[in-house]
Amino acid sequence: MLLINHGDMPWDQLTEDEQKEVAADYEAVSRTPGVTPGEWLEEPALATTVRVEGGRTLTTDGPFVEMKESLGGYLFYEADDLDAAIALAARIPAARLGGAVEVRPLK
Structure with missing residues (x-):
């Protein structure tokens, strides 16, 4: 699984040409053989964090921790090996x- 973590560069700071290039790059990655695209996630501020303590369900608006990189999306990749997954990432x-892509094997 490739977890796509967005850095601190907001989309609206990219020029229109840069936005088109980024969109084309994501489309190309999605068409790579072995890739099962995931879904984009809303921004972390819209998250609800759920915990159960003492049998009670507790919710907190937003993410639990502040972090520079936030999970923005994911995809699955049936790779031959780690090197292939790293190349795709x-x-x-x-x-x-400004972000990062975490490559994580599935069980």
Whole structure:
């Protein structure tokens, strides 16, 4: 699984041409054989964090922790090996725009 973490560069700071390039890059990654695209997530401020303590369900608006990088989306990739997954992760625009892509094996 590739977890796409957005950095602190907001989309609206990119020029229109840069936005088109980023969108085309994400589309190309999605069409890569072995990739099952996931879904984009809303911003962390819209999250609700759920915990159960002493049998009571507790909710908190927003993410639990402040972090520079927030999960923005994900995809699944049936890779031959870790090197192939890393190569694909390097093609994801968030990795070059101040974010990161976490490659995590599934059980």
